[in-house]
Amino acid sequence: xxxxxxxxxxxxxxxxxxxxxxxxxxxxxxxxxxxxxxxxxxxxxxxxxxxxxxxxxxxxxxxxxxxxxxxxxxxxxxxxxxxxxxxxxxxxxxxxxxxxxxxxxxxxxxxxxxxxxxxxxxxxxxxxxxxxxxxxxxxxxxxxxxxxxxxxxxxxxxxxxxxxxxxxxxxxxxxxxxxxxxxxxxxxxxxxxxxxxxxxxxxxxxxxxxxxxxxxxxxxxxxxxxxxxxxxxxxxxxxxxxxxxxxxxxxxxxxxxxxxxxxxxxxxxxxxxxxxxxxxxxxxxxxxxxxxxxxxxxxxxxxxxxxxxxxxxxxxxxxxxxxxxxxxxxxxxxxxxxxxxxxxxxxxxxxxxxxxxxxxxxxxxxxxxxxxxxxxxxxxxxxxxxxxxxxxxxxxxxxxxxxxxxxxxxxxxxxxxxxxxxxxxxxxxxxxxxxxxxxxxxxxxxxxxxxxxxxxxx
Numbered sequence: 001x002x003x004x005x006x007x008x009x010x011x012x013x014x015x016x017x018x019x020x021x022x023x024x025x026x027x028x029x030x031x032x033x034x035x036x037x038x039x040x041x042x043x044x045x046x047x048x049x050x051x052x053x054x055x056x057x058x059x060x061x062x063x064x065x066x067x068x069x070x071x072x073x074x075x076x077x078x079x080x081x082x083x084x085x086x087x088x089x090x091x092x093x094x095x096x097x098x099x100x101x102x103x104x105x106x107x108x109x110x111x112x113x114x115x116x117x118x119x120x121x122x123x124x125x126x127x128x129x130x131x132x133x134x135x136x137x138x139x140x141x142x143x144x145x146x147x148x149x150x151x152x153x154x155x156x157x158x159x160x161x162x163x164x165x166x167x168x169x170x171x172x173x174x175x176x177x178x179x180x181x182x183x184x185x186x187x188x189x190x191x192x193x194x195x196x197x198x199x200x201x202x203x204x205x206x207x208x209x210x211x212x213x214x215x216x217x218x219x220x221x222x223x224x225x226x227x228x229x230x231x232x233x234x235x236x237x238x239x240x241x242x243x244x245x246x247x248x249x250x251x252x253x254x255x256x257x258x259x260x261x262x263x264x265x266x267x268x269x270x271x272x273x274x275x276x277x278x279x280x281x282x283x284x285x286x287x288x289x290x291x292x293x294x295x296x297x298x299x300x301x302x303x304x305x306x307x308x309x310x311x312x313x314x315x316x317x318x319x320x321x322x323x324x325x326x327x328x329x330x331x332x333x334x335x336x337x338x339x340x341x342x343x344x345x346x347x348x349x350x351x352x353x354x355x356x357x358x359x360x361x362x363x364x365x366x367x368x369x370x371x372x373x374x375x376x377x378x379x380x381x382x383x384x385x386x387x388x389x390x391x392x393x394x395x396x397x398x399x400x401x402x403x404x405x406x407x408x409x410x411x412x413x414x415x416x417x418x419x420x421x422x423x424x425x426x427x428x429x430x431x432x433x434x435x436x437x438x439x440x441x442x443x444x445x446x447x448x449x450x451x452x453x454x455x456x457x458x
Contacts, residue, residue, distance in 0.1 A: 003029040004335060006144055006158040007123075008130045008171075010036065013303045013320040014164035015114035018123035019056055020328035026335065027122065029156060031146055033129040036115055037108035039279070041193060043236050044214045044228045044314035045070065047088040048392030050102040052321045061113060068104040068212035068229045073313065073390065075216045080267030084378050085208040086390045095397075097384060104212055106230040126156070132174050133161060133299070141177060141298035160331050163301040164324070167284075167308060171301055172291045178301060179292025184309060189222055190246050191287065191311065192257045193238025195279035200271040201229060216312065217265035221368055224312060225264050227271065234278060237261060240311070243285060254281040287311070295346035300327055309361045318392040319360070323353050351416060352395065358414050359394035359403055366406040373409060377402060 005021055007014045010032035018028045045053075053062060072087040090100040119125050127149060134143040134155060143157040163171045172181040201211040215227035223245065228236040239260040249256055254277075262269045287308055294306035303320030330349045339345030363386070367374045378386050385402030388394075399407070407413065 001029070001154065002143075002157045003027050003124070004158065005029075005160045005162060005331060006031060006156050007162045007164055008144060009164035009166060009168070009305070010034075010115050010118075010125065011040070011111055011164060011166055011320075012114050012317060013166070013305070013324050014162070015111070015118040015123075016052075016056065016321050016324035017162050017164060017302065017327060018118040019114075019121055020325055021331065022118075022121045022123065024328060024332050026328070026332060027124075028162075029124045029126055029158075030115075030118065031126050031128055031130050031144065031156065032115075033127070035127075037112040039282075040107035040111060041236065041238070041282070041284075042311070042314070042317050043105050043107055043230050044073075044226075044317070045102040045105065046314060046318040046390060046392040047090060047100055047102050049318045049321060050088075050100065051090075052318075052325060053103070055325070056117075058113070058117075062103055065109060065113065066231060067106070067110065068231065069210075070102050070104050071207045071210045071213055073214040073216060074208055075218060076265060076267045077218055078220070078265065080217075080265050080270070083267075084375050086378060086387060087207060088391065089387050090391070091388070091393065091396075097387065099207070100391075104214070104229055106234070128154075130165070130170055133171060133177055135177070139177075139297060141296070159298065159335055161299045162327065162331075163299065163305040164303065164320075166304040166320075167287060169289070169291065169301075169305055171299060172294075172306065177296070177299060178294050178306070181289055181291045184288030184290055184307075188243050189240055189288070190243045190283060190285045191238055191240045192246070192253050192260075192281060192283050193226075193236065194254075194257060194277050194281045195230070195234050195236050196272065197233050197235075197276045197278050198272075198274055199227070199229075199235040199237075200273070201235075214314065215268075215271075217268040218371070219264045221371075223264070225261065225268055226311075227268065228314075237272070239264060253283050257281050293344070293350075295350040296344050297342075300331070300346055300349070302327060307357055309357065310364050312364060312367070313360075313390060315360045315392070319353075319357060322356075322392065322395075326352065354416070355398070355414075356394040359389060359398055362403060362406050362410065362412065362414075363389050365410055365412075370409055377405070381405075 004026050005028040007017055007028050007030045010030045014030050018030055021028050074083050074085045076083045088100045088102050089097045128146040131145045131147050133141045136142050141161045146154050146156055171177045202209040204211050212229045217225040223241045225239045230236050258275050261272055261275055291306040294301035302323045330346055334345050382402035385400040
């Protein structure tokens, strides 16, 4: 069997890729081992997800399916009283901010909507498990071997393979195609999560108290909880903590989650007077990673298939949808002959994606390492810049003043090797032999007044 493009994974990245390719006349086959609908987390969209969804023609369906409207994210400090808020805002053609909205989604419903439409627009859905990539003698990927549900093997030949397998990281795990897969900064954490009914939401009195906003509850470094409404009654809830903390409790994952939801933060407890679970309790350990050389001859890894930083601000779904949109025109150029003689025909695309994800990582690292300074920057110094980052505008006009400042605070420089286009930051634990290049005082230095305000941790 032959096709222009084979896509491994039928989630939002795979479905969106297939639709963008179909729009420019490119045939694709999607290989997926699971049957949809299926349970998944990652339910919160950033502001820039909304135009991506509209561009695919789903605005009416999002409304008709009743996906909750998200106006922003609010982060509560340890005591449950102090909080900061980042609204969903867009940019017009003159780069002026305007109030916007995006959506929260029940992934079983959203993902099936996306996949059904991808098939309706011409993609072929092949039920089976991708086993290994097919490669030419020079290493060019030319398709994938697939095991059907009954066990028989088949070879699916293609000009390009898009790895949209998410955290399964198909190409990185089989070895010999991408570069190595590195453990990220948050690899010793664990996420335990479920869904509840009967939660107390906002009263819609103001945008920052809208009933369907994302809420984050901070307990301590690397220890927090999420609260994401996914329909009129059900809320996705989860707790992220260091793995050692979970192990020390000697509790089942269910008992751990129930206890943490009432002990982690007073405001979270107030919003969950009774914990009525309506979904099994799930767990994901060690989810932070980065894949080196995630593009090459005949292949591109998209979204979580090559990098996952940290879930706290829900950047993952945006990154996947954005990269799917960006990949289609470069795939067409490759099919038309562009870059066939290059070691990495998609090097420019890879660098563009990597730089955007680096912005996310640097902002998240600053939140964890310097929470007071981060809260100060959100409220006062770099409000507009950080509204852009939270929305997903990490490619346009970057690095902004805020990103330059957080890198200075982190004593970090982003260096991109000409061969690998890989961005492990100098000054991180990956480069202990390199002294941080930044010197001098940080622009984020907090006064006693701000320290005593305990904006985030008090």
